[in-house]
Amino acid sequence: MNNLINFLIRSWFFILFLFLQIGALVLLFSNNSYHSASYFNSANAISGRVYETQSEITDYFTLKSANADLAEENARLRSNLPSAFEITDRKFFVKNDTIFAQKYSYTNAKIINNSTNRRNNYITLNKGSLQGIQPKMGVISPNGIVGVVKDVSPNYATVLSFLHKAVKVSAKIRKNGYFGSLVWEGGNPDFGYLKDIPSYVKLVKGDTIVTTSYSDIFPEDIMVGVVESLDEKPNDSFHNIRVKLSTNFTTLSYVYVIKDVTRSERDSLENKTIKAVEKDDNGN
Amino acid sequence: MGIEIVLNILRFVVLLGLQILVLNQVEISGFLNPYLYVLFILALPIETPRAIVLILAFITGLTMDVFSDTLGIHTTACLWVALLRPAMIKLISPREGFEFYFKPTLGYLGLPKYLLYAGILVFVHHFVLFFLEFFRFDELPRMLLKIVASSVFTLILIFISQQFFSKGKSGQ
Structure with missing residues (x-):
C-alpha cells in the first residue's frame, strides 16, 4: 500500500513535469513563426519598460560612438543636398515627379536591448505599431543592415538581429552582380558568410557586398560588408566567403526601420503566381 | 517559514534582476554566457515540495524567456533542473537525513558535496539551454565548448555569491 502511494506521488511529479514541459515546447515552437504569442517577448509592456529604463542609463556609455555614426551620416546626407551640386549643363536638366514614386520610407528608432554573444540574438526597439512599425520590416543602421522586425506591441518592437540562425539576407557582389545568401554562423559578431557564389567568380579581399533587389525586406544597394577572406574547401563548386560586416553590432544604438510602400502589392502578386502554379501542378 | 518565503522572493528578484540587467548585457566572449539565475532553483530549501519546485522553475524560466526573447528555452532548461534536483539531493544527503529547512548551500554542505550538487545541475541546465x-x-x-565554458563560469559566479551569502549565515 505504501509502495502504491509512493508510486502515485512519484508519478504525479513526473506527470506535472510532462505537463509543464509540453507547455514550454508549445511556446518554443510557436515562437519560430512570425506574429505569434506576442505577449511573451521583450516587447510587452513590463519588459519593454524595464529595458527602456535600463537603456536610459546605459546610453550614456555609447553616446560617443552614436554621435560619431550620426555625424558621419549627416555628412553623407549633406553631400546629397541640392546645394552640394553644381548644375553643369542646364539644357538637359529635366525634373518630372511622376517618374519617381516613393518606394521606401524610413523611421528612426532607438535600440533599448541588444545582444551579440548568443547563437540567436534579438534586439528590442522603442517604437511599435502606434508608430507604424509592422512585422517583417527591415532594420538598418547608418553603416549597414541590422535585422528584420519580428513582433510588435503598441510601443515596442522586437527584431531578429542579423546575428540569428534564422536570418538570411540576399546579397550581391557590387562589382559584378553575382548574388548569394549571407548568413551568420555564430561566434564573432563582426563576420558573416556569403554562400552560393559560384567558384569561378574572381574575388579579391575588400570587394564590396551590398543587398540585392530580390529581397522584400531591404532596398537594393544597402551596404553589407566587404570580403575578408575566402575559406575554400577543395572540389567545392561554390565560394565560402568570409565577410567583414559593416555594421558594428556591439555598439549599435540608433537604427532606421524601413517601410516598403509597395510591399502589399508585390506580396499579393507573388502569392497569386505561386497559387496559380500550384493549381496547375495539381491539375496535371 | 514566513521569513523563508520572503527571503526566497527577494532572492528571485535579485538573481533575475542581476541576470537580465547585468549578466545578459556583459559581453566577455561568444563562449561565455553565465546563467547565475539558476542558483534560485538550486538554493530553494531542501524540504520544498517537488511540485512547488517544478512550478517555481517554470515561472523562473518563463521570466527569463520573456526578457531574452527565447520563448520556451529557459523554461525547458529550468524544468529539467527541477526534475533532477530530488535525485541530486538524495545523492548528497547524509545517512541520518537533513534537519528541517536545511538549505543546500556551500556553507552547509561543504565544498565537495556542493560542487557535485551544483556542478551536475548547472551542467544539465546549460546543456539543455544551449x-x-x-x-x-x-x-x-x-x-559543447560553449556548454562547458559557460557552466564553469556560472559555477565560479555561484561560488563567489555563496561566499557573500554564507558569511551572514555562519554567525547565526
Whole structure:
C-alpha cells in the first residue's frame, strides 16, 4: 500500500513535469513563426519598460560612438543636398515627379536591448505599431543592415538581429552582380558568410557586398560588408566567403526601420503566381 | 517559514534582476554566457515540495524567456533542473537525513558535496539551454565548448555569491 502511494506521488511529479514541459515546447515552437504569442517577448509592456529604463542609463556609455555614426551620416546626407551640386549643363536638366514614386520610407528608432554573444540574438526597439512599425520590416543602421522586425506591441518592437540562425539576407557582389545568401554562423559578431557564389567568380579581399533587389525586406544597394577572406574547401563548386560586416553590432544604438510602400502589392502578386502554379501542378 | 518565503522572493528578484540587467548585457566572449539565475532553483530549501519546485522553475524560466526573447528555452532548461534536483539531493544527503529547512548551500554542505550538487545541475541546465538554442548538429563542437565554458563560469559566479551569502549565515 505504501509502495502504491509512493508510486502515485512519484508519478504525479513526473506527470506535472510532462505537463509543464509540453507547455514550454508549445511556446518554443510557436515562437519560430512570425506574429505569434506576442505577449511573451521583450516587447510587452513590463519588459519593454524595464529595458527602456535600463537603456536610459546605459546610453550614456555609447553616446560617443552614436554621435560619431550620426555625424558621419549627416555628412553623407549633406553631400546629397541640392546645394552640394553644381548644375553643369542646364539644357538637359529635366525634373518630372511622376517618374519617381516613393518606394521606401524610413523611421528612426532607438535600440533599448541588444545582444551579440548568443547563437540567436534579438534586439528590442522603442517604437511599435502606434508608430507604424509592422512585422517583417527591415532594420538598418547608418553603416549597414541590422535585422528584420519580428513582433510588435503598441510601443515596442522586437527584431531578429542579423546575428540569428534564422536570418538570411540576399546579397550581391557590387562589382559584378553575382548574388548569394549571407548568413551568420555564430561566434564573432563582426563576420558573416556569403554562400552560393559560384567558384569561378574572381574575388579579391575588400570587394564590396551590398543587398540585392530580390529581397522584400531591404532596398537594393544597402551596404553589407566587404570580403575578408575566402575559406575554400577543395572540389567545392561554390565560394565560402568570409565577410567583414559593416555594421558594428556591439555598439549599435540608433537604427532606421524601413517601410516598403509597395510591399502589399508585390506580396499579393507573388502569392497569386505561386497559387496559380500550384493549381496547375495539381491539375496535371 | 514566513521569513523563508520572503527571503526566497527577494532572492528571485535579485538573481533575475542581476541576470537580465547585468549578466545578459556583459559581453566577455561568444563562449561565455553565465546563467547565475539558476542558483534560485538550486538554493530553494531542501524540504520544498517537488511540485512547488517544478512550478517555481517554470515561472523562473518563463521570466527569463520573456526578457531574452527565447520563448520556451529557459523554461525547458529550468524544468529539467527541477526534475533532477530530488535525485541530486538524495545523492548528497547524509545517512541520518537533513534537519528541517536545511538549505543546500556551500556553507552547509561543504565544498565537495556542493560542487557535485551544483556542478551536475548547472551542467544539465546549460546543456539543455544551449542544445535548444543551437539545435543543429553541424555546430556540435562549438556548442559543447560553449556548454562547458559557460557552466564553469556560472559555477565560479555561484561560488563567489555563496561566499557573500554564507558569511551572514555562519554567525547565526
